[in-house]
Every structure is written in C-alpha cells, then in structure tokens.
Amino acid sequence: MVLLALLIGGPIGLAAGYFGGKIDVVLMRFSDVFLAFPPLLLPIAITAALGPGLWNAMIALALSWFPWYARIMRASAMTVRRELYISAARNIGVGHLRILIRHVVPNSLTPVIVQASMDFGFAILATASLSFIGLGARAPTVEWGLMAVDARTDFLDHYWTALFPGLAIFVTVLAVNLIGDGLSDILGPKRGGKE
Template structure:
C-alpha cells in the first residue's frame, strides 16, 4: 500500500507543478507585477530591520556622498541615508494608495449602486453631481482642493479621493444597470425583499468585479499623483518620508548630485509599473471574454 501511495503522489506532484507552470505562463503580467509588488510590500513591512541608518538622522559631515558600500544610494543635502529613506518611503506610498482608493470607493460605490438600481431622477441627480467633479482635469481638482484645505499628506489623499470617486460611481452604475432586471433580482422583489437588501446582497456582489479591476489599475496612479502634489509643495511635508517629496527637495541639486532624485524616482517608477502590470493581469483573468478565449 505504501508503494501505491508513493506512486500516486508521484503522479499528482507533476500535475500540480504543471498547473502552476501553466498558470504562470498564461498570466505573465500578473506574475511579474505581483512579484515586484510583493517585494515592495515586504520591503515596507520589514523596513525597521532592513535600513542601516535612521532615515531622518542628519549628518552634515556625510552630506551629498555618492553611492558607496556604506551608503548604497548615497546621501542627501542633510547627510541622510537615501536608501533608508527610500525604504521607509515605501510605507508612505502604500498607505497613500490604499487610503485614497478606500475613500474613493467608499464614496463612489454606494452612489453608483443607488443610481444604477433606482434609475430615473435619482440616477440623473447623482450622475450630474459626479459630472461636476469629472469636468475638471485629473490633477487640477486635487490641487484646488488641497490648496483650499491646506497643504499636507492627509489633505492631499482626501483631495485625490474626492476627485476620483466619480469613476467608481460610473463603473458600478453601469454594472448594476445591466443586472437589475435579471430574474434573480425579480425573484427577490417578488419575495418581498427590500431594495436596500437587494442592492447590497444581490446587486453589489455581482457588479463588484469591474470596480476591483479599476482599483488595481488606479493604485499606481494614486501614488504618482500624490508624488506630484508633494513635488509642487502641497502634499507631504517634512519630516514625512515620501518619494515625491524626496525628489522635490533634491531638484536644485539633481544636475550635480544625480542620486538624490534618481533613486526615489526609480522607486516611484517600479511601484507604478508593478501595480499596472498586476492590474492588467487581474483584468485579463476576470474578463469574461478573456476566459472564453481560453
């Protein structure tokens, strides 16, 4: 019997390996993007054990040193280790991405759900409000809101969320409108189930996928937009460690000391690239047409 189990295990193991290999080859974007993003998350989580120096510790005797074995990414104008600051900056960037999308979806999803389910005047009223926010260029509205609320990282995140919620409202609205006349929705109405319960127990779970795909693709843009706000001086403020702020603080020295802006800029690039690849991979998996082609 033991030999039989060994034979069966030997037959099952290649099958599992083959499935993993087939999945990875069929979802290259997801694997590459997910791998890079997972590495960034691990770096952010393990930051206290990775960094060789305290990120905000100034040492003017070591200022503007080029990359070396002691300072892997060099030092900035205040003698702070850039590698340590880039690693800790990953924490800030991930918090920005998750916070902005959470707030945007918390506002936009219920609006889109109500507009798509009820239709009529409610739909018109809610969508016209959303159109007001969509009328502004993508970065102009966050700049205006942040300037009105005051410069700061939290205000910048709130401004980005307010300017982006209409996209999620429209996505969810379109999905709900497509399923609100389905038989299971009619059956729930016939059984006397209330509209609120139908919306959140039946309509929302079946219209959630497009919003999740959009959020996965928007994550990188939130980080890039927040970095842009910090770069122009209305986002993160010292002593907060944020990649866009690091680039802004080094812009006057970049031509002579390239590493002061190159490494935080590279961190932004890699994070945005990883999340975009991950979002494309998730879209390909969840797209019904893509699944039917396979």
C-alpha cells in the same frame, strides 16, 4: 486614496444604477460636476484650499476620482438589476437593502476592483506630483515626491538622491499596473471561444 474614492463613488453609483429614474439623474449630475474639471486641476485647487499635507492631498484626489467609480458601479448595477434573480427576489418580497447587499454589490464589484487596481499606480503618481509642487506631504513625512523635490538642489553633485525616489515610483507604478492587468484578465469577462 483609491479606497476613499471607491467608498465615495461606489454607493453613489450603486444607488444610481439600482434605483434609476430621478435618483440616477441627480446623483450622476452631482458626479458630473466633479468630472468637469481636469483630473489634476481639481486636486490642486482643493489641496490649496485645505492646505498642504498628505491627508489633504489624498482627500482632494479622492474627490476628483470618485465619479469614475460611481460611473463604473452604476453601469454594473444597471446590468445586474435586469437579471431574473433580482426580479424573483423582488417578487417574493425581499427588500431593496437586502437585494443590494446580497446580490447587486457582489455581482457588480469585478469591474470596480479591476479599475481600482489600475488606478493605484496613477494615485501614486498624482500624490507624488502634488508633493513635488508643494501641496502634498510635508517634512518629516517620507514620500517619494517630497524626496525628489528635496533632491533638486543637490542633483548635480548627488544625482542618486533624485534617481532612487524616481525609480521607486517607476517600479511601484509598473508593478501595480501589471497586477491590475492580470486582474483584468482573470476577473474580466471571457471573450471568444475555443480556437
């Protein structure tokens, strides 16, 4: 789901940030339409329209999250396009596509990678939430939110049937967020100097 959101939002933000002008305005207003909805309300509406299922839930979540990646990629691309090596490449006749692929994309990916690693945990929670309310995965698909909803009826007699899927969600989200935090420390900009 995070990869799909990145594949939708990345090129939009890249084009908006690199070319600017009317292209930037049109692409960012398109993204703003999706940002106008609360983060879980839009996926609920899209999944309800498409029908329940894990793939439909992933598509719905990607459509509601891609604007964040478009905004991050746009900001990075705007910063990179002002660099002298981009001006030098343009002046010697290098085409826009080659500049984008060889220079702008590799130098713009760090904040997007960090954000994607942090969002992975939220994607797990959102997918489990959609499954819990009946709009995500359907049986016989194995999914933690679906396991938790199936365990509701026997919770008092067999508490572990709800406890272990919940713990799995908790531990996985915590681990992914710690990895994302570590990536932000490693890949993020260095602040300060020697103390």
